[in-house]
Amino acid sequence: MLLAVGSLTVMGVALGGMLGAAARFLAVEENPLEAELQAMLPGSQCGQCGYVGCAQAAAALARGEAPVTVCPPGGKAVAEQLAKKLGVSVDLSASEEKEPQFAVINEELCIGCTRCIKECSVDGIIGANKLMHTVMSEACHGCGKCAKVCPTDAITMTPIPLTVAGWHWPKPGGVHLQ
Numbered sequence: 001m002l003l004a005v006g007s008l009t010v011m012g013v014a015l016g017g018m019l020g021a022a023a024r025f026l027a028v029e030e031n032p033l034e035a036e037l038q039a040m041l042p043g044s045q046c047g048q049c050g051y052v053g054c055a056q057a058a059a060a061l062a063r064g065e066a067p068v069t070v071c072p073p074g075g076k077a078v079a080e081q082l083a084k085k086l087g088v089s090v091d092l093s094a095s096e097e098k099e100p101q102f103a104v105i106n107e108e109l110c111i112g113c114t115r116c117i118k119e120c121s122v123d124g125i126i127g128a129n130k131l132m133h134t135v136m137s138e139a140c141h142g143c144g145k146c147a148k149v150c151p152t153d154a155i156t157m158t159p160i161p162l163t164v165a166g167w168h169w170p171k172p173g174g175v176h177l178q
Contacts, residue, residue: 034062040081041071045121046143048072061086072098073141101157102140103147107132109154116146116155 038058045053049070051060060066061082068082068090076092083090103124105116112130124140127133135146135155147155 031059031062034058036085037061037082040078040085042073042078042141044073044141044143046073046141047121047145048143073143100160101142101144102137102160103135103142103144103155104137104158105133105135106154106156107134109152111152111154113151115149115151119145119149121145 034055035058038054041054041058043054047053049057049066049072051057051066051070054071057066057070061068061070068086068088069079069092071078071082075097079090079092103116105125110127110132112127112132114127114129114133116133117125117127121143122139122141124136125133125146126136137160142157142160144157147153147157
């Protein structure tokens with residue numbers, strides 16, 4: 001019995017040491033710029049940029065394969081931050097600023113095909129096959145992929161309503177104090 005326990009202990013220590021050495025000597029160096037760029041992106045993993053997630057978009061930005069305007073949900077603010085970090089200039093005059101939106105399902109048109117549920121990357125849609133679906137507006141990040149795959153056009157993108165909690169005081173415009 002002691003021989004079995006001893007041999008397993010020796011094997012565990014030896015294999016653990018080999019794994020530790022392999023982790024140290026075979027480690028892949030990561031680009032620190034990729035981590036910084038990924039932290040600037042929204043992190044919603046929506047795929048609107050054409051990449052699988054924000055990590056792949058950050059890697060493409062670091063390699064110079066993607067423009068700084070790659071992130072539609074981030075808008076102008078994220079594009080300006082990315083341009084400043086990468087040291088490039090960006091013309092944002094042609095890009096329009098979208099207001100935040102979420103999906104709404106018209107329950108009378110919903111046939112329960114579940115295509116929208118399969119497309120939603122944040123599991124913001126509740127429903128079952130051949131039953132009506134609904135969207136949890138708190139979870140929806142407004143990518144609009146569900147609206148594109150809906151065969152009955154039951155899903156519409158609606159602007160998030162302005163509430164006291166989300167309202168911000170506008171910056172003063174043309175007022176000059178003397």
